[in-house]
Amino acid sequence: MPHARRLTTAFALLGLGGLLAACGGGSDALLIGGGIALTGNAGLLGQDARTGLELAQKAFGNQKPHLKLRLEDTGSDETGATLAFRRLINAGVVAILGPSLSQQGFAVFPMADRARVPAIGVSTTAEGIPEIGRYVARVASPVTVIAPRSLAKAVERHPGIRRVAVFHAHDDAFCTSETKIFQRAIQRKGLELVTVQRTSVADTDFHKPIADALRTRPQLVVISALVSDGGNMVRQLREMGYTGPIVAGNGLNTPNIYPVCQKHCDGLMITQAYNPAQDNASNRSLVRLFRQGRGADAVPPQVTAQAFAGYQVVHEALARVQTSLPAGSSLTGLPPEQLRSRLLSTMLAGTYQPPLGEIRFTPEGEVVQKDFSVAQVRMNPDGRSGRFELLP
Numbered sequence: 001m002p003h004a005r006r007l008t009t010a011f012a013l014l015g016l017g018g019l020l021a022a023c024g025g026g027s028d029a030l031l032i033g034g035g036i037a038l039t040g041n042a043g044l045l046g047q048d049a050r051t052g053l054e055l056a057q058k059a060f061g062n063q064k065p066h067l068k069l070r071l072e073d074t075g076s077d078e079t080g081a082t083l084a085f086r087r088l089i090n091a092g093v094v095a096i097l098g099p100s101l102s103q104q105g106f107a108v109f110p111m112a113d114r115a116r117v118p119a120i121g122v123s124t125t126a127e128g129i130p131e132i133g134r135y136v137a138r139v140a141s142p143v144t145v146i147a148p149r150s151l152a153k154a155v156e157r158h159p160g161i162r163r164v165a166v167f168h169a170h171d172d173a174f175c176t177s178e179t180k181i182f183q184r185a186i187q188r189k190g191l192e193l194v195t196v197q198r199t200s201v202a203d204t205d206f207h208k209p210i211a212d213a214l215r216t217r218p219q220l221v222v223i224s225a226l227v228s229d230g231g232n233m234v235r236q237l238r239e240m241g242y243t244g245p246i247v248a249g250n251g252l253n254t255p256n257i258y259p260v261c262q263k264h265c266d267g268l269m270i271t272q273a274y275n276p277a278q279d280n281a282s283n284r285s286l287v288r289l290f291r292q293g294r295g296a297d298a299v300p301p302q303v304t305a306q307a308f309a310g311y312q313v314v315h316e317a318l319a320r321v322q323t324s325l326p327a328g329s330s331l332t333g334l335p336p337e338q339l340r341s342r343l344l345s346t347m348l349a350g351t352y353q354p355p356l357g358e359i360r361f362t363p364e365g366e367v368v369q370k371d372f373s374v375a376q377v378r379m380n381p382d383g384r385s386g387r388f389e390l391l392p
């Protein structure tokens with residue numbers, strides 16, 4: 001090649017590299033998708049996930065291999081999730097973190113699986129999610145592992161309990177899955193299931209089912225609902241005079257319930273797949289980044305930690321794929337199908353130390369996690385702020 005042409009080519013390549021770098025993440029940045037509910041009923045939980053993804057982008061995005069987060073709002077229904085997943089798949093993302101709800105997951109995970117794009121649930125906890133397809137996994141521990149723990153803790157703290165009332169939204173796949181596990185746990189403890197009230201995630205007024213339930217004189221109430229219906233239910237239970245303990249499921253597992261149930265959130269018991277005191281490098285980095293701009297006492301919610309974990313797992317797995325390549329070749333040089341397939345198998349084979357503590361995966365993509373705790377919500381006298389206090 002003549003000298004002048006070689007120079008021009010070199011400058012053109014430099015220029016191209018500069019252009020890509022200017023777009024963010026460096027010239028070798030891969031796109032990682034976040035398909036999360038930022039609006040609708042689940043938006044209150046999805047906001048926590050968004051925070052986790054954005055903090056993970058800060059923590060890992062500039063470490064090799066460079067990743068660039070592309071977020072799409074799924075809304076809180078299947079249609080929104082389908083549109084968001086389609087946009088992410090068409091954009092060529094290497095993997096998708098999300099969606100927020102299992103109800104959405106049963107609609108969009110099959111789509112990601114057909115497109116052979118690894119999709120990792122960061123808050124989809126219903127039974128049967130990893131089994132949807134080979135490319136589907138999750139870092140959010142399932143209801144089978146989560147739900148029995150809060151029930152056991154409530155019984156431990158209130159040993160006199162016999163009579164239990166259950167509420168569940170009948171029109172959400174997570175809520176119907178979770179209530180099944182709660183009801184089985186109630187029966188296994190030899191407790192009496194005095195009533196099962198079916199509600200809707202679209203409901204805001206629960207006076208009728210609450211009045212019906214209170215007539216059965218429950219000593220414990222167990223709720224499977226989402227944020228705004230569940231928060232309203234808790235508030236109305238207290239307003240209508242119920243004073244006993246309340247166990248809530250993962251649908252209420254966010255400080256964003258505070259504005260909904262306010263002072264009446266106080267005392268709620270919810271299992272946590274995340275302990276903010278987890279002592280590892282990843283959690284220290286999450287907590288430090290979370291506190292920037294939020295104050296020295298701020299504590300990341302569970303879903304924030306799970307989303308952060310999802311990003312970390314993909315990042316670490318990609319780094320391992322990179323090391324397995326022959327010298328001089330790069331991830332971006334692989335055909336996209338091959339890159340995603342190698343990411344998937346490497347990811348499932350690994351063990352990770354995210355803010356959730358040690359996790360790994362079964363060959364089906366189910367997360368195997370060790371550390372759990374049960375939190376009790378403690379509201380401050382203002383009725384607007386509070387904390388999830390981990391019970392001993």
Ligand code: 1QQ
Nearest residue numbers: 101102124125126174251
């Ligand atoms: C699910 C869930 C959500 C309620 C948490 C965001 O656990 O839908 O599976």
